[in-house]
Amino acid sequence: MTESYDVVIVGAGFAGLTAARELSRRGYSVLQLEARDRMGGRTWTDERFGRQLEMGGTWVHWLQPHTWSEITRYDLAVVASPTAQQVRWIAGGQVRVESPADFRARITPGHNALLRDALKWFPRPYEPLSNPDLGEIDGQCILDRFGQLDLADEDRELQIGIWAEHFSAPPELCALTQALRWCAAASGDWQLMDDSTSTYRIATGTRSLAEGIHADSTADLRLGQVVRRISQDAAGAVVVTADSRTYAARQVIVTVPVNALAGIDFEPALPPLIGAAVAERLASRGLKTWIKVRGEVEPFTAYAPASNGLTWLRSEFPATGPDGDTIFVAFGPDAAVLDPNDLAGVTNAVHRWRDDLEILEVTGHHWVADEFSRETWPMLQPGQLTSYLAALQAGHGLVRFAGSDYATAWAGFIDGAIESGLRTAATVHRTFQSITR
Ligand SMILES: Cc1cc2nc3c(=O)[nH]c(=O)nc-3n(C[C@H](O)[C@H](O)[C@H](O)COP(=O)(O)OP(=O)(O)OC[C@H]3O[C@@H](n4cnc5c(N)ncnc54)[C@H](O)[C@@H]3O)c2cc1C
Structure with missing residues (x-):
């Protein structure tokens, strides 16, 4: 019937x-x-490593009007992810270590150069096709644009790795217009864009x-x-x-x-x-994985070139509880290259930043293999x-x-x-x- x-x-x-x-x-x-x-x-809040971990969408912000209105309506609270004491990044095969302030100063020129025209192309983010000339740039990927910018090789490599993480995809698949749209949604300010996309999560x-x-x-x-x-x-x-x-x-x-x-x-x-x-x-085909590391590790954030299995990692939960282990979250651009549940592969990728860390367990959801998503974030x-x-x-x-x-x-x-x-x-x-x- x-x-x-x-x-x-x-x-x-x-x-x-x-x-x-x-x-x-x-x-x-x-x-x-x-x-x-x-x-x-x-989005999937699931119990793993004895905690409520987000397998998918996580961070929210008051600059995201529809989400924030629902957070208000249901009287929910947000908490900030921990602030790193240190940034580690890889360029030319070498690991560099900087303070967060120095790292921010390093990436500012590249971000400004890439995103300078965000509001020119997307003056009203809620009318993303309103600029009649959009076709002039929509065929470009971020590699095309980075190729035109006057950046040192190591800064270019770093920037491309950052965007491969943002896109959850290899850089040749990343449309320049999509990067500009993100920034335009944050009123053309890339630091606000960064804060909006990876700082606050819903406490519950x-x-x-x-x-x-x-x-x-x-x-x-x-x-x-x-x-x-x-x-x-x-x-x-x-x-x-x-x-x-x-x-x-x-x-x-x-x-x-x-x-x-x-x-x-x-x-x-x-x-x-x-x-x-x-x-x-x-484009989206990347991975998100949670990593349990033995003992207490001073919080740090890490970046790597797009060719690495993982391009971004951050201490998300400091050592707490009876086992006193530290939990990191990490992202990579291609789940076909690195499965989020592959302990050996994830360990190898993390060890490019710090080979002294003892990885105990990894866990994630393979969104790209899942027939009901086949992608991470679009x-x-x-x-x-x-x-x-x-x-x-x-x-x-x-x-x-x-x-x-x-x-x-x-x-x-x-x-x-x-x-x-x-x-x-x-x-x-x-x-x-x-x-x-
Ligand atoms: C790893 C990851 C990290 C992310 N991080 C963030 C973040 O930090 N902040 C943020 O704001 N966003 C983030 N996102 C993106 C955000 O989670 C998604 O954009 C959003 O949740 C998508 O919601 P949706 O309703 O459009 O689609 P979905 O959540 O995909 O809902 C579609 C539904 O349709 C169902 N479905 C599919 N096929 C069928 C079928 N044939 N029959 C019946 N049902 C079907 C699916 O099971 C699913 O429940 C992330 C996503 C992922 C995967």
Whole structure:
């Protein structure tokens, strides 16, 4: 038997949870189908190493308006990640050690040069395609731009490593426009951009924010329901799950990441530009891993060139508890090169910075191998912004796409997922209103 709803939402990450709350509170009948056995999507607060660790999205900031508004609404607190006493970075194969202030002074010229024109190209981050000349630079990757800048070789190598971490991707896949968009979202100030993206986390975990939003929703959320097919015609849409259940809907909101959309058959087929984006894939293919190191280690942050398995590492939890071990978090640009759960590989990468550390355990989630994400945080390849964003946001008939991958300003962040969930819910509501008028 086919159940009927006003709206079927595919996915229960932040975009899906937000859209479900908004539409169910407006009185629509909403069914939410989530493939995994948990909600939260690419955020996942999980108990590992005896702590609540974030496997995915973590840091939030008051400059991210949609996330911050939800943090206020659910009366949550944030805590700052620890401040490092020391920065270690690798250039020309050598490990350098500097104070955080000296390191910041070192990277400032490169960041300023790369990001100087952020507000020229993105004067209004919430209208990312508003500059008619964007096509002039959208084909460039950050390597093209760094090649034009007057930087010492070691500073160029350092900068490229930093951006490979920001992109969760090898540098040749990193669109210059995406770097400029990040900076424009932070009002053109790269230091604010840095603070916004890696300083504060929700004290009770991202899970508490997801639970807050879900508690305010009356949508029927069903976990473990993998959507395999979505068809539509003049009579409406039909959503089919892997176990052959069928659901009829007047509107469908799909919050599946672009790189995982190939897991669903659309009938009729997706429009050519969306199909091309799915086939090409977004840039994001990196890793995040948690590392348990024996004993107390003075906090430090570390950077490495893009060719290293890990390009950024930071002490995240100082030695506490009965075992007195220290926990680090680290990122790398390519999970095909280094698996986040590969103890030997991660140890090898960490030892490039400090070979005296005894790595006891590593843990992470392989988001790229996961069929329901196939990417970490969404980042664009050269040309994808001007080629695909408008088509992705326009949707496909009765099917609309929502999520961080489809967001306007802080695309790639929790904020973008919430923004897109809110906007898509508003569009669906407006559509229903125009039909009943
Ligand atoms: C390692 C990592 C680190 C990150 N760090 C940060 C950070 O510090 N700060 C920040 O703001 N953001 C960060 N992000 C990004 C942020 O987590 C995401 O942008 C955001 O959570 C995406 O939300 P979403 O709802 O758009 O997509 P998702 O969370 O991916 O939700 C989509 C949902 O759809 C489900 N789904 C997929 N396919 C199907 C199907 N066929 N049928 C049914 N359900 C399906 C998925 O299981 C998932 O639950 C990070 C992400 C990762 C992976």
